[in-house]
């Protein structure tokens with residue numbers, strides 16, 4: 346069996362790569378370790394930035410894969426109970442961001458890919474990658490019934506997330522992993538409780554909190570917590586009390602909690618994002634702290650560049666975009682890492698100063714003041730939120 350591209354992983358990155366390749370008539374196979382049901386219910390990111398919306402539009406896919414209301418382009422920052430509205434539209438013509446939960450995007454991409462006749466194999470175990478620097482690569486796996494397969498290909502798209510096999514198949518010493526730990530923990534809570542009218546970020550002396558819409562009747566909440574906290578430390582009453590205090594909203598309605606997790610805010614960049622015939626896409630190459638919503642959007646950016654690079658190779662025998670893939674992706678990755686780091690530090694340092702000290706707390710407050718009062722600062726913020734900042738694409 347032989348195809349042009351084997352895609353490992355059916356998250357947002359892998360499904361976008363596969364769907365775009367199908368759009369240009371390039372054959373591929375997607376191998377996913379988990380079941381379709383498992384992949385479909387995994388909840389994470391919730392906002393498709395304006396640049397990514399326009400990317401799907403340029404492929405004629407926006408109507409099929411994006412769901413959910415347009416985001417009205419306003420974020421609320423609530424600082425010690427005082428509300429400040431900040432635009433995250435940059436004023437350019439064209440579509441803005443969409444509030445499309447990741448699992449909805451994944452479901453729609455899966456449907457679109459399969460409807461186009463795509464080949465997607467779930468429960469593919471023991472995926473291994475061979476011959477990455479030879480004339481052709483081979484990807485081996487075992488199906489759910491125990492049959493072993495080997496697929497020859499020109500390129501492997503490593504879209505298997507942070508703990509996948511792709512990055513691990515690269516020999517030691519080739520990739521440099523740049524890592525950063527913010528020393529901050531978050532509790533994330535998903536609940537069937539009324540969503541806020543717009544995304545809300547709250548700075549308070551008790552720590553950071555956020556409230557995001559996740560559908561007409563559900564919400565996602567974030568609470569800063571010690572970096573090694575476990576979900577068991579957060580019984581329901583404590584969660585609602587902390588949210589009401591930090592969001593400065595004593596009447597915040599509660600609702601049944603459907604999921605709760607804790608994690609550390611950290612970042613990782615793998616450089617380069619390519620080894621021979623293997624191209625790393627999405628979380629397999631980089632993790633960005635969740636503040637600013639860049640994780641999924643970066644995956645969509647990589648996927649678009651990769652699919653167009655393969656198209657140039659197949660259609661025009663032009664390998665320029667394959668050669669520059671890593672460098673171009675990394676420019677945007679570092680730009681988004683910087684934005685995410687800036688926003689993470691600002692909203693955490695400005696609140697509880699037991700972690701950062703009073704000096705850094707006042708610096709963070711000064712940055713918020715500037716954002717709330719200077720139209721120029723607000724415009725720079727909006728440009729970064731939309732993903733339409735030109736520097737990374739120059």
Ligand code: APR
Nearest residue numbers: 354356357358377378389390505506509627628640641644
């Ligand atoms: N073989 C096959 N599939 C694998 C393997 C493997 N060895 N290891 C992991 N996978 C699959 C996972 O089951 C998952 O479906 O690869 C997929 C990776 O998906 P994500 O972790 O969602 O990564 P990505 O597609 O890059 O997502 C991009 O969206 O919300 C964000 O946090 C998410 O930032 C990430 C982004």
